[in-house]
Amino acid sequence: MPRVVRARNIHVFSGEEEIAGFYQHGNVSKRFFRAWLDHGWHFSTGDGQASDWALLPRRSENTNVQSSELVCVASVAEHDETMGEDAMMPYGTFDVVDRPTMGPVTHAKTNKVYHRRTMSFNLSETGRRGPNFTSRIRERDQRCLVSGVTAQSKGGWEEFHACHIFARAHLDLWRAKRFASLVTDTGPSQGDAKIDSVQNGLLLLAHHHAAFDAHRFAVDVDRGYEIFDFTRDGERHGRRLLLDHLGGDDASVRPLDALLREHFWQAVLANVRDASEIYEDDGDDDWTNPDGLRMDNAALHSTDSGRQRLELELGNRLNHLVS
Numbered sequence: 001m002p003r004v005v006r007a008r009n010i011h012v013f014s015g016e017e018e019i020a021g022f023y024q025h026g027n028v029s030k031r032f033f034r035a036w037l038d039h040g041w042h043f044s045t046g047d048g049q050a051s052d053w054a055l056l057p058r059r060s061e062n063t064n065v066q067s068s069e070l071v072c073v074a075s076v077a078e079h080d081e082t083m084g085e086d087a088m089m090p091y092g093t094f095d096v097v098d099r100p101t102m103g104p105v106t107h108a109k110t111n112k113v114y115h116r117r118t119m120s121f122n123l124s125e126t127g128r129r130g131p132n133f134t135s136r137i138r139e140r141d142q143r144c145l146v147s148g149v150t151a152q153s154k155g156g157w158e159e160f161h162a163c164h165i166f167a168r169a170h171l172d173l174w175r176a177k178r179f180a181s182l183v184t185d186t187g188p189s190q191g192d193a194k195i196d197s198v199q200n201g202l203l204l205l206a207h208h209h210a211a212f213d214a215h216r217f218a219v220d221v222d223r224g225y226e227i228f229d230f231t232r233d234g235e236r237h238g239r240r241l242l243l244d245h246l247g248g249d250d251a252s253v254r255p256l257d258a259l260l261r262e263h264f265w266q267a268v269l270a271n272v273r274d275a276s277e278i279y280e281d282d283g284d285d286d287w288t289n290p291d292g293l294r295m296d297n298a299a300l301h302s303t304d305s306g307r308q309r310l311e312l313e314l315g316n317r318l319n320h321l322v323s
Contacts, residue, residue: 006276007232011093012037012055014107018275023230024091025237031085034072039112039265040273043074043105045098051105055094065102073099114269117167117213132189133196137162140253141203145242146227149205161209163202165259168195179259184252199256208236218267221257228264230271 008021010033020037022028043053054070071094073085098105131139138157143150151157166174174180174195183190185197194200204212211217217229219241229237246254 006271007230008276009091010089011276012096013058013093014041014043014096015104017107018277019096019107020272020274021276022272023232023234024089025229025234026088027238028089028228029086030072030089033089034074034085036268036272037072038074038110039268040110042108042110043096043098044108045101045105048106052099053096053105054099056097056102057090058093058095067099070097070099109273112265112269114266114273115167115170115173116270117169117215131187133198133201134162136187136189136198136253137201137203140198141245143203143242144205144208145202146204146208146236146239148242159206161204161206163204163209163212164195165200165202165255165263166195167213171195177262179256182256182258186252198253200259202241202255211236212263215263215267215270218264219260220264221260225260228267230267 006021007023010021010024011018012020019041022033022036043051045051051074053074055072056065056070071085071090096105096107097103138151138160142152144160151160154160166179171193175193179200180194183194183197183199185194185199187198190197202212211231216231217227217236220226220228225241225243227236227239227241229235241255241260243254
């Protein structure tokens with residue numbers, strides 16, 4: 001099976017298992033990283049009680065551990081001033097330990113589930129006349145909301161995609177989370193579920209769209225729409241989503257914070273939880289190729305990943321008929 005190694009300069013172990021990590025570009029604090037770990041993992045002591053856990057830098061010498069060495073302390077009230085949790089999370093390899101005993105912990109995943117997605121092209125506009133998702137997104141944004149590159153500077157729309165923030169392939173989850181109730185957009189061609197509202201869309205250059213759908217980067221709404229890029233090169237890291245063209249009078253067409261926040265935490269699960277080295281089920285199962293789904297390709301259906309892709313691709317192509 002093909003091997004994929006996620007770029008990381010921070011690695012977290014529980015026992016001998018790598019359970020988390022990410023590529024630190026310099027602006028993620030210990031406090032934020034602790035929140036990411038809590039999103040993906042429960043830590044407990046040997047008797048099953050919740051652990052007052054912390055991270056201990058791994059070292060080769062077997063020397064006495066000092067409490068001052070600990071980072072990402074779980075008990076917030078006690079460590080605010082003494083542990084420097086708003087400082088940058090340092091690079092390196094760390095072990096999760098139970099703070100009172102300095103011993104190992106037991107780890108288990110939280111109930112947060114990562115929902116993989118494919119490239120979400122808008123198929124609902126086929127054969128329709130008048131405004132639709134793509135044309136409305138173009139009219140609203142006029143430029144890539146990550147790079148600021150305008151359609152005018154490119155001489156047309158060919159390099160731009162109208163991207164769904166929440167993938168249409170997961171229409172069932174959209175309904176379960178009742179996101180339609182947050183949509184205030186009154187424009188046309190949204191469907192009954194409103195998943196094709198412009199409030200669920202961004203105009204992006206094609207390569208940014210591919211990276212957004214793959215959760216290579218995400219927008220942290222709660223830090224001023226700052227972009228966190230989980231890749232090593234960090235092309236988009238530290239930028240802000242360009243929403244300055246949408247003022248108070250445009251609230252009904254502004255991208256919804258709840259959807260961007262959902263995408264961000266999905267990106268945390270995709271990039272931070274589990275080991276840095278992962279294996280794809282089959283090289284022929286290319287999630288990045290929107291034209292790669294072939295019903296006669298047995299490789300696509302012989303693995304769990306392949307069957308999941310088939311379900312998502314069919315959802316992406318057919319959900320516009322029932323949304």
